[in-house]
Amino acid sequence: LSTHIRHKLKIGQKLNEGKTKQIFELVDQPGLVLVQSKDQITAGNAVRKDQMEGKAAIANKTTSCVFKLLQESGIKTAFVKQQSDTAFIAAHCEMIPIEWVCRRVATGSFLKRNPGVKEGYRFSPLKMEMFFKDDANNDPQWSEEQILEAKFSLAGLTIGKCEVDIMNRSTVAIFEILEKSWATQNCTLVDMKIEFGVNVKTQEIVLADVIDNDSWRLWPAGDRSQQKDKQVYRDLKEVTPEAMQMVKRNFEWVSERVKLLLESQSRGRVVVLMGSTSDMAHCEKIKKACTSYGIPCILRVTSAHKGPDETLRIKAEYEGDGVPTVFVAVAGRSNGLGPVMSGNTAYPVINCPPLTPDWGAQDVWSSLRMPSGLGCSTILSPDAAAQFAAQIFGLTDHLVWCKLRASMLNTWVSLKVADKKLQACSV
Ligand SMILES: Nc1ncnc2c1ncn2[C@@H]1O[C@H](COP(=O)(O)OP(=O)(O)O)[C@@H](O)[C@H]1O
Ligand SMILES: *[C@@H]1O[C@H](CO)[C@@H](O)[C@H](O)[C@H]1NC(C)=O
Ligand SMILES: *[C@@H]1O[C@H](CO)[C@@H](O)[C@H](O)[C@H]1NC(C)=O
Ligand SMILES: *[C@@H]1O[C@H](CO)[C@@H](O)[C@H](O)[C@H]1NC(C)=O
Ligand SMILES: CC(=O)N[C@H]1CO[C@H](CO)[C@@H](O)[C@@H]1O
Numbered sequence: 486l487s488t489h490i491r492h493k494l495k496i497g498q499k500l501n502e503g504k505t506k507q508i509f510e511l512v513d514q515p516g517l518v519l520v521q522s523k524d525q526i527t528a529g530n531a532v533r534k535d536q537m538e539g540k541a542a543i544a545n546k547t548t549s550c551v552f553k554l555l556q557e558s559g560i561k562t563a564f565v566k567q568q569s570d571t572a573f574i575a576a577h578c579e580m581i582p583i584e585w586v587c588r589r590v591a592t593g594s595f596l597k598r599n600p601g602v603k604e605g606y607r608f609s610p611l612k613m614e615m616f617f618k619d620d621a622n623n624d625p626q627w628s629e630e631q632i633l634e635a636k637f638s639l640a641g642l643t644i645g646k647c648e649v650d651i652m653n654r655s656t657v658a659i660f661e662i663l664e665k666s667w668a669t670q671n672c673t674l675v676d677m678k679i680e681f682g683v684n685v686k687t688q689e690i691v692l693a694d695v696i697d698n699d700s701w702r703l704w705p706a707g708d709r710s711q712q713k714d715k716q717v718y719r720d721l722k723e724v725t726p727e728a729m730q731m732v733k734r735n736f737e738w739v740s741e742r743v744k745l746l747l748e749s750q751s752r753g754r755v756v757v758l759m760g761s762t763s764d765m766a767h768c769e770k771i772k773k774a775c776t777s778y779g780i781p782c783i784l785r786v787t788s789a790h791k792g793p794d795e796t797l798r799i800k801a802e803y804e805g806d807g808v809p810t811v812f813v814a815v816a817g818r819s820n821g822l823g824p825v826m827s828g829n830t831a832y833p834v835i836n837c838p839p840l841t842p843d844w845g846a847q848d849v850w851s852s853l854r855m856p857s858g859l860g861c862s863t864i865l866s867p868d869a870a871a872q873f874a875a876q877i878f879g880l881t882d883h884l885v886w887c888k889l890r891a892s893m894l895n896t897w898v899s900l901k902v903a904d905k906k907l908q909a910c911s912v
């Protein structure tokens with residue numbers, strides 16, 4: 486451990502050490518740990534062990550970018566922040582000793598365990614496999630029942646059906662987020678393995694350990710011969726300095742590319758048109774929700790009844806600069822605004838009328854029953870209108886899609902946890 490790090494952080498005792506990293510307590514930051522990478526590469530359970538200078542630094546970059554991407558999407562992870570070239574701070578977890586493997590394309594050990602399946606077979610839905618982390622027995626594959634019967638208890642949480650379901654669902658969501666992100670680089674995420682821990686403070690199950698090129702297979706343009714992951718190292722016939730340089734170059738390629746996953750591939754915006762400032766509170770809710778998806782949202786006031794020339798001028802303003810736009814029309818009573826917009830633009834229009842209890846049941850029809858040729862949609866809840874706009878942008882912007890995907894997972898997990906609590910109370 487470098488003295489540089491020692492000075493800045495009060496490093497406590499070593500809590501854990503594995504093949505690729507060491508875990509240290511942080512004296513001044515209870516609940517957090519320092520995860521320090523080791524400068525060596527392992528494969529086939531450390532049978533082949535070679536020092537590879539600079540590997541740890543590249544791994545740090547890979548891990549920190551991937552965790553940043555997942556965290557910004559809304560996935561719960563142990564990662565807190567990058568500390569140095571080779572170390573990061575994470576929430577202290579008790580690790581669940583199961584490797585969750587998720588596959589889109591059949592390759593590697595799957596083919597050996599499932600003779601007859603050809604390399605390249607595509608799994609939809611994703612194929613899930615679990616392996617018990619047990620070096621002495623070569624990490625045996627485990628069934629769900631074996632995990633349940635092991636009755637792991639970590640940080641006071643017993644790993645039962647609910648926890649297994651949460652890890653299963655989380656693994657799928659994490660894979661899909663990374664798959665979607667790598668697709669922007671024309672790179673196929675073939676498979677992935679991850680581990681979960683129980684956060685000792687919150688008792689939540691979070692993605693922990695690391696995700697780097699040890700953790701996945703990446704095939705540029707879906708082509709195995711261009712693989713950029715650790716398989717290159719495993720496949721080496723002979724470990725020569727030149728061969729190790731190639732492995733390192735591949736790792737570098739990944740760590741450079743992985744930064745690009747954090748960049749949006751397309752820009753877009755939501756323009757909310759309101760018939761009157763009396764609808765401001767409703768519109769602010771739409772804006773807040775858009776912002777949570779990272780989508781800029783602009784509010785304008787215009788009435789299609791009282792100033793149609795101005796409505797069409799504002800429309801032209803946003804059609805003229807090439808930024809993909811979703812219009813949201815907020816008009817109470819007779820909604821002329823959304824339909825007029827929809828009849829005059831090829832951009833999507835969402836009606837989000839602020840209905841009142843007295844006339845709402847009648848007013849809503851002015852947003853629903855359209856003349857022919859109009860394709861606007863109507864969504865009553867401001868949050869849901871923003872979500873629908875996000876889904877439109879998510880078709881081309883992976884960062885928006887990832888937020889939607891993580892939110893779906895988090896909703897599912899909340900329901901699961903709420904049900905577990907309720908069952909515990911009623912027993
Ligand atoms: N946030 C964390 N808190 C506590 N322990 C962790 C955390 N992240 C990783 N670990 C654990 O640190 C140990 C060292 O990691 P690693 O070198 O990858 O081990 P292994 O060789 O078992 O894969 C492992 O037991 C791993 O589960
Ligand atoms: C994971 O989820 C899938 C889909 O719901 C299910 O088929 C599979 O049995 C689950 N596996 C575990 C270990 O929970
Ligand atoms: C992306 O990958 C496909 C194969 O999946 C390939 O045919 C295509 O040329 C690649 N495109 C770019 C821009 O690299
Ligand atoms: C993952 O990728 C980086 C390069 O991007 C490499 O240096 C690092 O060693 C890889 N991780 C592991 C654990 O092999
Ligand atoms: C993503 C990334 O580059 N992570 C870190 C790796 O190490 C350097 C050196 O300290 C950090 O500055 C980076 O943030």
Ligand SMILES: [Mg+2]
Binds near residue numbers: 503694
């Ligand atoms: Mg490990």
